[in-house]
Amino acid sequence: MSKRTALNEEDVCSAIRDRVLEQRLAPGTKLTEESLCSIFGVGRTTVRRAFLLLTRDNIIELEKNKGAVVASPTPEDARQVFEARRVLEQAMLEKATANINGDDIKRLRDHLRDEEEALRQADIARWIRLTGRFHILLAQLSGNALMCKFLEQLVFQTSLIIALYGRTGTAPNCKGGDHERLVDALEDGDTKTAGEILTHHLTTIESQLVFKARSSEQDLHTIFATAND
Amino acid sequence: MSKRTALNEEDVCSAIRDRVLEQRLAPGTKLTEESLCSIFGVGRTTVRRAFLLLTRDNIIELEKNKGAVVASPTPEDARQVFEARRVLEQAMLEKATANINGDDIKRLRDHLRDEEEALRQADIARWIRLTGRFHILLAQLSGNALMCKFLEQLVFQTSLIIALYGRTGTAPNCKGGDHERLVDALEDGDTKTAGEILTHHLTTIESQLVFKARSSEQDLHTIFATAND
DNA sequence: TTTAGCAACATTGTCAACAATTTAATGGCT
DNA sequence: AGCCATTAAATTGTTGACAATGTTGCTAAA
Structure with missing residues (x-):
């Protein structure tokens, strides 16, 4: 009987951080509360706290009423x-x-x-x-x-x-x-x-980084601008 | 009728940070959830989130079941x-x-x-x-x-x-x-x-800092040790 | 076919009740 | 009085229900 101590928000954080470090979590990936709850076997409260901490570290972006996505640094x-x-x-x-x-x-x-x-x-x-x-x-x-x-x-x-x-x-x-x-x-x-x-x-x-254009509103404007001449 | 938009955790954070900066909140001061709730007119959820963020910035220390106190850097x-x-x-x-x-x-x-x-x-x-x-x-x-x-x-x-x-x-x-x-x-x-x-x-x-002895268990030991010779 | 509007669904945000724990207080006992 | 155990109060932690918001899919009209 493995007495598994309940995971806390730090555990969730470092798990997510590790996946980011391994590049197994791509920028823009949506992180729903429900999925993380079931994955880590914790309540929404814990996931929510983890989100707050990860936001502080610029690892995810949290938008009101829209949830969390893995950050996309400019x-x-x-x-x-x-x-x-x-x-x-x-x-x-x-x-x-x-x-x-x-x-x-x-x-x-x-x-x-x-x-x-x-x-x-x-x-x-x-x-x-x-x-x-x-x-x-x-x-x-x-x-x-x-x-x-x-x-x-x-x-x-x-x-x-x-x-x-x-x-x-x-x-x-x-x-x-x-x-x-x-x-x-x-x-x-x-x-x-x-x-x-x-x-x-x-x-x-x-x-060695290459800042290629990405699909976003900004880029759409650029695209149509260049198409106009 | 001033439609006051509800304060969020960032507002609470910066209010506390400002008081710390002004040195009107001394290290070791206990911050109870209830008092901050009534002061800022927000729910416990918001205060709790603020605590989490402030902990991350080493401004308060959060101990499980004991609440938050203003941090005392060593x-x-x-x-x-x-x-x-x-x-x-x-x-x-x-x-x-x-x-x-x-x-x-x-x-x-x-x-x-x-x-x-x-x-x-x-x-x-x-x-x-x-x-x-x-x-x-x-x-x-x-x-x-x-x-x-x-x-x-x-x-x-x-x-x-x-x-x-x-x-x-x-x-x-x-x-x-x-x-x-x-x-x-x-x-x-x-x-x-x-x-x-x-x-x-x-x-x-x-x-110009002076690291004088402070009242704590450690210091008590020191005090009695010096009294013994 | 496209688009606007609407309705059903899914996800997030908030709050209040309850549980767990710590802190304060009470009351004997030496 | 001083000290320890027990009880009461206060504070924090957690959960779940409900509200608010966002998203998706559908229908109907142009």
């Missing part, structure tokens, strides 16, 4: 997310180099091994989740839980952004061994190089 | 808040100098005038609120709403920290004309000096 949102990530992660990396020790390096190495393994097993969802988690792991070394929490939000939003504007949709966000080389530099105590790799890493990902 | 929290503020505000200031124009400077000047006037009228609550808002106003010039929102959280938390650990409790957090000199430097396009003033400003405030 190109401008994307710009701000990457700008914030460069600022935060750079700063946190510098803080981290002060506190870092052998155990930390080992933990990063272990994580990299997990990434590779997921990739080898073609478990893409897991791999995507892990590449996101790498940045959070790195942030935790800074010793600033507050900034860490904020970065988490940004990582989740990045996943939505890549889902919307990523070149191939799922695959190549954190490839190219950037993570490995970053850890190498960290181990050598070469903060400067580590910072450069990190910034370049983020800028590269951002530069 | 000294470590304080350290992280100021560290994050230095990082964020510095970065946002740099972004701001790229976009800034005459209107922006004028808006800052107007704000400074408001600050002075509040101080002259001895409207301390208003003055405290304005000094906090100055930093938010500055952040808005960066053109990054995301980082701006995060900084807002930090400013509110700073108010709690000063209420707890500030030397005189209410008065001298943002004095000394630092704000004026900062705007001067901005107007001259002297980003470097502006940045130095800002960082120094924050570091000064932090260094």
